[in-house]
Amino acid sequence: RQSCHLPLPFLLLHFTLLKCDITDGNVEHLKREHSLMKPYQGVGSSPSSQWDFWGSTLVTSSYVRLTPDERSKQGSIWNTVPVHLKDWEMHVQYKIHGSGKKNLHGDGIAIWYTKERLHPGPVFGNQDHFVGLALFVDTFCNDLHGMDRSFPYISAMVNNGSLPYDHGNDGRTSELGGCSSEIRNKDHDTYLAIRYSKGRLTVMIDIDDKNEWKECIDIGGVRLPTGYYFGASAATGDLSDNHDIISMKMYQLMVEHAPDEDSLDWTKIEPSVSLLKSPKDNIDDPTGNFRSTPLTGWKVFLLLLCALLGIVVCGVVGAVVFQKRQERNRRFY
Numbered sequence: 001r002q003s004c005h006l007p008l009p010f011l012l013l014h015f016t017l018l019k020c021d022i023t024d025g026n027v028e029h030l031k032r033e034h035s036l037m038k039p040y041q042g043v044g045s046s047p048s049s050q051w052d053f054w055g056s057t058l059v060t061s062s063y064v065r066l067t068p069d070e071r072s073k074q075g076s077i078w079n080t081v082p083v084h085l086k087d088w089e090m091h092v093q094y095k096i097h098g099s100g101k102k103n104l105h106g107d108g109i110a111i112w113y114t115k116e117r118l119h120p121g122p123v124f125g126n127q128d129h130f131v132g133l134a135l136f137v138d139t140f141c142n143d144l145h146g147m148d149r150s151f152p153y154i155s156a157m158v159n160n161g162s163l164p165y166d167h168g169n170d171g172r173t174s175e176l177g178g179c180s181s182e183i184r185n186k187d188h189d190t191y192l193a194i195r196y197s198k199g200r201l202t203v204m205i206d207i208d209d210k211n212e213w214k215e216c217i218d219i220g221g222v223r224l225p226t227g228y229y230f231g232a233s234a235a236t237g238d239l240s241d242n243h244d245i246i247s248m249k250m251y252q253l254m255v256e257h258a259p260d261e262d263s264l265d266w267t268k269i270e271p272s273v274s275l276l277k278s279p280k281d282n283i284d285d286p287t288g289n290f291r292s293t294p295l296t297g298w299k300v301f302l303l304l305l306c307a308l309l310g311i312v313v314c315g316v317v318g319a320v321v322f323q324k325r326q327e328r329n330r331r332f333y
Helices: 008-017 297-332
Strands: 051-055 064-067 074-079 088-097 108-114 131-138 153-160 177-180 190-197 200-206 214-219 229-235 242-252
Touching: 051 064, 064 074, 064 229, 088 108, 088 229, 108 190, 108 242, 131 190, 153 200, 153 214, 229 242
Parallel strands: none
Antiparallel strands: 051 074, 064 242, 074 229, 088 190, 088 242, 108 131, 108 229, 131 153, 153 177, 177 214, 190 200, 200 214
8 A cells, every 4th residue: 555655754653643632432422313224214305304305316225326337427425414513533434346347446435524404416426616525435547647556545635625536637736635535446335534624634444344544634723614504415327336325424522722722713714724735735746645844843843853963973973083093193194
């Protein structure tokens, strides 16, 4: 599995210092009004339904198929209840499978947390210029020059409605980060977890049937409002796959916020990523992954510590070299 493309020092720091406490799925924190589970009761177009679907979506007793393994299909399913939680975690059990051989399948699944719902469009079956958060499970490489990453590829994007999704570059110009993940045609269940808490977005995956989460994306400075909707969509083009959602389970995270944060009107927050450069600055970035961020306190400390250690090492080496030269000079006299 190919992970996010970070410089080696930051990669080491990232994995050493990250503490990602993905919930174990406590039932008491499960929010059923935002969860989609077998046998999928409450799915439909009636006024009492909590989930509504569109397009090629087929609801069975075992799965929700967003698209069949056929060309030019689009489908989606959306929660009808807006989310008013400041801190949450969504677990998605899904399956992507089909008859297409390697590199002959597409296009993928998207998980959404957006201001509007049920707006079909060109971005994995949903509208472009969306407002909110999107997580893309992209199974087809459109960028013929993007040989530095393998597909399927999972990436995240936060949008305030001003940015388009760049299909030609597989979303590189606006992604927050991502990872490669071999999720097609697995004999076992595949999962992903999206966690948003205190301005930090974390995405974990479980694809190896070991009941273990592995990090895919972890980034701070993310601002998301309350009152948005969760959904899932998928699309096929000239190539196709079955895109199935088995479950979407929403958990409330019990997190304390500072009084000034609690007093804010969270419904008025504009989706943004404050610690990142503008996505336009990433057009020439060959990796298309994490942007440079301001030096936070711990980064400054680590840089100073490394500088101090470097000075000490240079001093010791200099002293040893000076002593050797003195001994050599004494032997010549």
